[in-house]
Amino acid sequence: xxxxxxxxxxxxxxxxxxxxxxxxxxxxxxxxxxxxxxxxxxxxxxxxxxxxxxxxxxxxxxxxxxxxxxxxxxxxxxxxxxxxxxxxxxxxxxxxxxxxxxxxxxxxxxxxxxxxxxxxxxxxxxxxxxxxxxxxxxxxxxxxxxxxxxxxx
Amino acid sequence: xxxxxxxxxxxxxxxxxxxxxxxxxxxxxxxxxxxxxxxxxxxxxxxxxxxxxxxxxxxxxxxxxxxxxxxxxxxxxxxxxxxxxxxxxxxxxxxxxxxxxxxxxxxxxxxxxxxxxxxxxxxxxxxxxxxxxxxxxxxxxxxxxxxxxxxxx
Amino acid sequence: xxxxxxxxxxxxxxxxxxxxxxxxxxxxxxxxxxxxxxxxxxxxxxxxxxxxxxxxxxxxxxxxxxxxxxxxxxxxxxxxxxxxxxxxxxxxxxxxxxxxxxxxxxxxxxxxxxxxxxxxxxxxxxxxxxxxxxxxxxxxxxxxxxxxxxxxx
Amino acid sequence: xxxxxxxxxxxxxxxxxxxxxxxxxxxxxxxxxxxxxxxxxxxxxxxxxxxxxxxxxxxxxxxxxxxxxxxxxxxxxxxxxxxxxxxxxxxxxxxxxxxxxxxxxxxxxxxxxxxxxxxxxxxxxxxxxxxxxxxxxxxxxxxxxxxxxxxxx
Numbered sequence: 001x002x003x004x005x006x007x008x009x010x011x012x013x014x015x016x017x018x019x020x021x022x023x024x025x026x027x028x029x030x031x032x033x034x035x036x037x038x039x040x041x042x043x044x045x046x047x048x049x050x051x052x053x054x055x056x057x058x059x060x061x062x063x064x065x066x067x068x069x070x071x072x073x074x075x076x077x078x079x080x081x082x083x084x085x086x087x088x089x090x091x092x093x094x095x096x097x098x099x100x101x102x103x104x105x106x107x108x109x110x111x112x113x114x115x116x117x118x119x120x121x122x123x124x125x126x127x128x129x130x131x132x133x134x135x136x137x138x139x140x141x142x143x144x145x146x147x148x149x150x151x152x153x
Numbered sequence: 154x155x156x157x158x159x160x161x162x163x164x165x166x167x168x169x170x171x172x173x174x175x176x177x178x179x180x181x182x183x184x185x186x187x188x189x190x191x192x193x194x195x196x197x198x199x200x201x202x203x204x205x206x207x208x209x210x211x212x213x214x215x216x217x218x219x220x221x222x223x224x225x226x227x228x229x230x231x232x233x234x235x236x237x238x239x240x241x242x243x244x245x246x247x248x249x250x251x252x253x254x255x256x257x258x259x260x261x262x263x264x265x266x267x268x269x270x271x272x273x274x275x276x277x278x279x280x281x282x283x284x285x286x287x288x289x290x291x292x293x294x295x296x297x298x299x300x301x302x303x304x305x306x
Numbered sequence: 307x308x309x310x311x312x313x314x315x316x317x318x319x320x321x322x323x324x325x326x327x328x329x330x331x332x333x334x335x336x337x338x339x340x341x342x343x344x345x346x347x348x349x350x351x352x353x354x355x356x357x358x359x360x361x362x363x364x365x366x367x368x369x370x371x372x373x374x375x376x377x378x379x380x381x382x383x384x385x386x387x388x389x390x391x392x393x394x395x396x397x398x399x400x401x402x403x404x405x406x407x408x409x410x411x412x413x414x415x416x417x418x419x420x421x422x423x424x425x426x427x428x429x430x431x432x433x434x435x436x437x438x439x440x441x442x443x444x445x446x447x448x449x450x451x452x453x454x455x456x457x458x459x
Numbered sequence: 460x461x462x463x464x465x466x467x468x469x470x471x472x473x474x475x476x477x478x479x480x481x482x483x484x485x486x487x488x489x490x491x492x493x494x495x496x497x498x499x500x501x502x503x504x505x506x507x508x509x510x511x512x513x514x515x516x517x518x519x520x521x522x523x524x525x526x527x528x529x530x531x532x533x534x535x536x537x538x539x540x541x542x543x544x545x546x547x548x549x550x551x552x553x554x555x556x557x558x559x560x561x562x563x564x565x566x567x568x569x570x571x572x573x574x575x576x577x578x579x580x581x582x583x584x585x586x587x588x589x590x591x592x593x594x595x596x597x598x599x600x601x602x603x604x605x606x607x608x609x610x611x612x
Contacts (some may be wrong), residue, residue, distance in 0.1 A: 173362070173364075177338050178335055178339075178365040178368055179332045179333070179339075180332070181334035182331055182332035182335065183332050186331075186332075209326070211326075211372070211375070212331040212372055213371070213372055214369070214370065214371050214372065215368075215369070215370045215372075216367070216368070216369045216370075217330055217367065217368045217369075218367045219364070219365055219366055219367065219368075222364070261331075265334070305360075
């Protein structure tokens with residue numbers, strides 16, 4: 001696991017497990033969202049602040065790769081970073097680790113829209129700058145993943 | 154199981170099971186809601202219609218009694234009836250059956266409020282009448298349950 | 307809010323909200339479970355340890371009273387205590403507070419069973435004693451709630 | 460929407476919506492699973508039958524593309540097909556339609572394992588044949604999507 005400066009902790013809830021005895025595959029998207037919101041809170045004044053500027057964001061795509069199952073009560077760290085940010089679109093990358101081992105990864109693609117008109121709206125310059133500072137690296141390059149970046153379609 | 158004229162079918166989803174191999178205890182409240190909404194659709198023009206009249210409803214209390222566990226892929230019938238309706242408040246009673254056997258029951262208590270002011274608002278007379286017709290029996294009496302009705306506190 | 311010595315913190319997840327803009331009524335049972343498990347971890351060697359003794363527990367009943375809605379990102383404290391413990395049965399009481407104000411309360415009733423035979427099994431004496439020490443008060447009395455205790459039916 | 464012979468209906472539950480007023484992004488994976496299980500029931504004796512043969516399957520990857528939001532009470536059809544089936548691996552493709560319009564699509568990749576050893580196990584010949592008959596077309600080709608097939612990595 002490299003390239004992540006931010007992470008947040010979750011513990012697998014009993015309600016998140018299924019009859020196979022593992023965390024259900026849909027729950028990872030909930031964990032990704034928790035990490036994304038925590039990231040924005042730490043680096044960009046928070047998602048509530050973003051909404052107060054009259055912006056809203058929508059999830060366009062999600063991808064999860066499950067490598068090892070997670071079990072009840074596991075302590076997991078959900079790492080998140082903004083992998084791309086261009087115009088009205090941005091992509092978050094994630095890694096889920098347990099005791100330092102990556103057990104899952106994935107990404108979500110988003111569009112920033114005007115909350116009233118729902119039209120795509122350029123990400124505010126100060127938010128983009130805050131994220132660039134947080135990442136400490138140029139954005140816009142594909143992540144080191146076997147999959148192409150989702151934003152160019 | 155007696156006294157229910159209405160029911161709706163659900164099938165236990167794999168995502169609703171937990172690591173004990175049974176439907177998670179919180180899911181029953183989701184099933185109750187599905188039955189409640191289906192009941193209102195059949196008997197009262199539907200929940201969306203209710204909201205269009207400028208009303209909203211809130212859940213005040215919920216109670217579930219789990220008698221037998223439910224498993225993945227079980228076909229369940231969620232029976233619902235309005236057990237009490239007085240002023241701004243109403244209570245739904247539920248029974249969950251599998252092949253005719255009751256595996257759970259419960260009730261939820263609700264308040265009807267003005268969607269704008271959020272102040273308690275008398276249930277519209279025509280909705281109350283439609284429910285009385287649907288039930289075919291006087292409302293306002295406590296159900297045949299070992300617990301007192303929740304509306305009088 | 308009085309009489310609770312234990313509590314655990316949750317933050318309302320976006321995925322836990324519904325189209326009314328509040329935490330869905332079923333989610334409270336998930337929070338209760340989180341508090342129950344954390345309580346057992348702190349006071350009784352943990353739920354995993356309990357299962358290793360060959361015991362399992364089932365939820366028999368649940369009750370929630372919703373006083374004030376909870377919103378996305380709210381920091382909540384879920385207080386839990388064992389309100390009754392007798393033979394194979396026990397009851398947990400809960401209060402949900404936000405900034406010190408109680409926004410919900412409830413209880414869940416449970417049975418302790420042998421994991422193999424699923425027959426009701428007396429709660430182990432050392433676990434019962436650990437809980438009595440944790441609570442610092444005699445158990446077995448009904449809580450100061452307007453409803454009767456659920457275990458005597 | 461072309462190329463799907465199978466579909467199953469879901470109705471958006473209130474509990475599946477979030478504070479943006481739309482179905483939460485994680486719920487699509489639950490719907491995909493419902494369609495996958497219904498597909499196996501119709502075409503391959505069912506998932507329970509599969510498990511009785513001593514096999515189990517795990518989700519390796521999931522992908523969702525959200526095109527239009529889904530709202531409370533929407534009637535959706537979840538189309539599913541086996542897009543690839545090779546050795547121990549298979550991939551399901553999905554499209555979510557509302558009134559004939561595609562509002563989302565996606566795929567999930569799976570591995571078939573021995574339930575005891577958890578080692579990858581070739582999909583039984585009769586199951587593979589049943590699926591080939593169900594699809595009526597050769598499998599193993601990439602779907603007509605802008606993304607590469609997930610099984611070759």
